[in-house]
Amino acid sequence: MDDAQISKGERTRRAILEAAYELFLEHGFAATPMRQIAERAGLALGGIYNHFPNKEAIFSELILERHPYRQILPILLNTPADNPESFVRSAAQTMVDELGKRPDFIKLMLIEIVEFNGRNMPKVIERVMPEVLPLIQRFGQQKGLLRDIPPFIFFRAFIGLFFSYYMTELLIGDTPIIQTQGNALDHFVEIFLHGVIRRDEG
């Protein structure tokens, strides 16, 4: 049993984080009362303060360990990168499979922008950069097959594709607008691929 190895304190600490995570995604940071976090985590209000000095510390820890980048990067790193086209396709597919069921996985980042003005981002970046750099290098090595795009831009555009997709999904997801919505992400991926892969022209 994994639980046996984990101390009681650590277990409620995680329960607090999980409860806060769910509630922050539902109502944002400021609109989530500590009492509600305590209730969902299954302990009394005061108990939280044995594990966190204050409310903001809970969010800071959450965004460090659950920022979208922290969920996306392992997927990208585990995707075989023999050629850029198949890499992009299968990475996109994996991301849709793993993250698509919870389009609100980017909400933590939106909260960070809206309610903290990106104050926590330096720490997030510091933590995430060591994982990003080898990834960017991989992109850089495929120069022959790609149009002249700086690897970092390539990376950012690819990620941005999902951000913008899931953001509009959160906005207009359950609003019936136009029928051709179904596989918008597939189209996005195709646009990105055609935009990024070198074609022998004239």
Place this chain on the structure above:
Amino acid sequence: MDDAQISKGERTRRAILEAAYELFLEHGFAATPMRQIAERAGLALGGIYNHFPNKEAIFSELILERHPYRQILPILLNTPADNPESFVRSAAQTMVDELGKRPDFIKLMLIEIVEFNGRNMPKVIERVMPEVLPLIQRFGQQKGLLRDIPPFIFFRAFIGLFFSYYMTELLIGDTPIIQTQGNALDHFVEIFLHGVIRRDEG
């Protein structure tokens, strides 16, 4: 004078909206006190309630009249559309010129996602759709020059490009990461264009 035509009541009503707009962008909805809105608008706390029934009504009105789409669409509609490439380029340029100075213009939308779970979006869409449809039709008419992409997807991908750009800008804007950041948006536009325009291939 334009002011002369506007009644006193209407003038303070607008002052309230403007004050609330600025403060919401700075701290989000829940973290902005009515007292602060009143102070910045230059009237006493109670006075707000002569113009709005409650705090949420202020936000609802703001998002109806200042949602990013409402700022973006006029730009797109006024951009000549003789061919898709020049259209995309000059539309992008205009958007950067008009909106780029205030990357937080998308924050209102992020607040809507984070703190209202998109509750106001049906009304926004209802208001915005009549402007969107003719735009989409324009994209549809350029079929010969574009790859086979449903016009609505084309539109969404183009807008999404700016959303994701300005979102990352808000997140990592003043964090020094990598030097090649300077003209990321130009690269985004190029990727989009290559991804979208039909090239005669073998």
Place this chain on the structure above:
DNA sequence: AGAATAAAAATGAACGCTCGTTCATTTCAG
């Protein structure tokens, strides 16, 4: 193994403060 014990964790009442909203009253504009 089981009792003793010190540290960690949990409790819930209490505190001080700030919030959104109301309201009786006064001021001002048309």
Place this chain on the structure above:
DNA sequence: CTGAAATGAACGAGCGTTCATTTTTATTCT
């Protein structure tokens, strides 16, 4: 002169945090 607009004190509720106390957990000693 009348209705709209502005005032600021007041209200009740809810907030984050603290704290004295009790309970539980983990460790040490017999």
